Amino acid sequence: MKQNKYDESSFFTNYSQMARSIGGLDAAGEWSFFRQMLPELAGTRVLDLGCGFGWHCRYAREQHARSVVGIDLSGNMLERAKEMTDDEQIEYRQLAIEDIDFPAGEFDIVISSLALHYVEHSGDLFKKVHHCLTPGGAFVFSVEHPVFTALAGQDWHYGAEGEKLHWPLDDYHREGLRQSRFLEHDVVKYHRTVSTYINLLLESGFELKQLSELAPTKELLDSHPAWQEEMRRPMFLLVSAVKK
Template sequence: MKQNKYDDASFYANYSQMPRSIGGLDAAGEWGAFRAMLPELRDANVLDLGCGFGWHCRYAREREARSVIGVDLSENMLERARAMTNDPKIEYRRLAIEDIEFAEGVFDVVISSLALHYIENFDRICQKVYHSLKAGGAFVFSVEHPIFTAIAAQDWYYGTHDEKLHWPVDNYHDEGPRLARFLDHDVVKYHRTVTSYVQGLIEAGFTLTQLSELKPSPEMLEKNPAWREETRRPMFLLMSAVK
C-alpha cells in the first residue's frame, strides 16, 4: 500500500506545526547521530527517499554534493520543498519510494529519514537502492525503532496517577502493518524486527557499517529534558551500509 497522508489537509497542517517541520534538521533529535553516519558528500550524487520538505537535500548541497534528487509521494511536501529551495542542482520528483527505478550505479549516497517504516516491502527497497548505488556507495537511513512500532498504540503503560510506568512490547516477532495514531490521524506503519532490517541489507548485498539506537547524550538531555524518556526505550533505529 502506498500511503499519502501528507496530502490530507488536516494531517499536513498538524505535521507543519511539528518542531522539526519548523526548525529543520537542528530541531530533529536524531539528526546528530544521522549526520555522523553520512559519508563525505562533496562531489557526490545523492538520492533522498521520502525527502519531505527537502531539509536533507539542501544539507547535502551545503556539503557540496554534485547533485541531489529528492523523491516524495506528497505534492504538499514537494511544494514546500521547492518553495524553500533555490538550487538548480536539487531536483524534486513526485514518486512513491516503492516505485523508484534508477539506472545501475548512478548514486554515491542514498539517504532516507523516518520514511521506510511506512513501506511494506523493505527488502525490495534494499535491492533497488543497491542497484542504483556505485560500488562503495553508502545507504544511510533512520526508522522508528521496532520496540517503538511493535504495538500499534505506541504509548506508555500508565499508573493510577498517570505516571509512565513502562513501555509495553508485545507481538514483537509478528511483523506487518500497525494502525497507529499519529497527529490525530490513523496511519499505517509497518513493524519489522531489528533482524529483518539487518537481513534485508545483507541479503541485498550490503555490508552493515554502523547501527545506532540513539541513546540520548548529556548534551541532548541538557538541551531538552524530555529526551529523558528516550533513555527508557529506544525510539529511533539508524543504520549505515555500503555496497
C-alpha cells in the same frame, strides 16, 4: 495505491506545526547522530527517499554534493520543499519510495529519514537501492525503532496518576502492518524486527557499517530534558551500510 497522508489537509497542517517541520534539522533530536553516520558528501550524487520538506537535500548541497534528487509521494511536501529551495542542482520528483527505478550506479549515496517504516516490502526496496548505488556507495537511513513499532498503540503504560510506568512490548516477532495513531490521524506503518532490517540489507548485497539505537548523550539530555524518557526505550534505529 500507496499511503499518502501528507496530502490530506488536516494531517499536513498538523505535521507543518511540528518542531522539526518549523526548525528543520536542528530541531530533530536524532539529526546529530544521523549526520555523523553520513560519509563525505562533497562531489557526490545523492538520492533522498521520502525527502519531505527537503531539509536533507539542502544540507547535502551545503556540503557540496554535486547533485541531489529528492523523492516524495506527497505533492504538499514537495511544494513546500520547492518553495524553500533555490538550487538548480536539487531536483524533486513526486514518486512513491517503492516505485524508484533508477539506472545502475546512478548515485553515490542514498539517504532516508524516518520514512522506510511506511514501506511494506523493505527487501524489494533495498535491492533497488543497491542497484542504483555505485560500488562502495553508502546507504544511510533511520526508522522508528522496532521496540517502538511493535504495538500499534505506540504509547506508554500509565499509572493511576497519569505517570509513565513503562513502555509495553508485545507481538515483537509478528511483523507486518500496524494501524497506529499519529498527529490525531490513523496511519499505516509496517513493523519489522531489528534482525529483519539487517538481514534484508545483507541479502541485498550490503555490508553493515554502523548501527545506532540513539541513546541520548549527556549534552542532549541537558539541553532537551524531554529526552530523558528516551533512556527508557529506543525510539529510533539508525543504520549505515555500503554496497559491496
